[in-house]
Amino acid sequence: MPSTATKRYCFQLTVRPELLDEYIARHTPVWPEMLAEIAAAGRRNYSLFLGDGGRLIGYYETDDDEAARAYLANSEVAARWEAEMGRFFVGLEGRPDQAATPLTEIFNLHDQLTAAQAAATATENESTAS
Template sequence: MTRVSFQLQVRPELLDEYIARHTPVWPEMLAEIAAAGRRNYSLFLADGGRLVGYYETDDDAAAQAYLAASAVAARWEAEMGRFFVGLDGRPDQAATPLTEVFHLEDQLAAAGSAAGDSADPTNPSTIESDAS
């Protein structure tokens, strides 16, 4: 499974309309996102129009290709393109990806593997301490 995060800049003067367009998203577009293999998809809007998106997928290249070929996604993205600053192309294809630098479950799993069976990193009572 791959975790993908991206950012875009929404035009500040169009923020209210952008939010309204996502309340709700077209049902056929929701179906296309799911059919592409994206799940746990969220968008977060910060002050000034900075938009951060997140989704999970088993094959991001295949998900991108599916949506790039989708007539429904093409219609949605054609309508949404005007909301973004400095964007060349469709928003779903041209968003700036973010680099993941921390993921709790990955680090807990790695810590558990490094410690072997003697410590459960999610249970503080099994972790050795230098405080004694």
């Protein structure tokens, strides 16, 4: 059974350097119907960051990424968008929204602060119980 807790996802792609200006223009703005499909899929707080050499980092949050991916894979709007976007990327097999290289999260400030606060509270409770 999929978890209902919000999870963070990050991915990396490389935009062809000769197409950077056009890639940026295509996202300024994205088609309204594509924005609606991303939201309907359950992805939130979605951002793309462009670095040197065409390095593209994407980030989003969702409660069920498997369901979000399936929704977008079956979306006619997303299929049209991804068909147009595929030519912008280096070394990509398949649709960009389905084939991007995922990155592993190794640190999150909120999660670690929450864990540290919980540990401190537990230690405090143990001290007062003794």
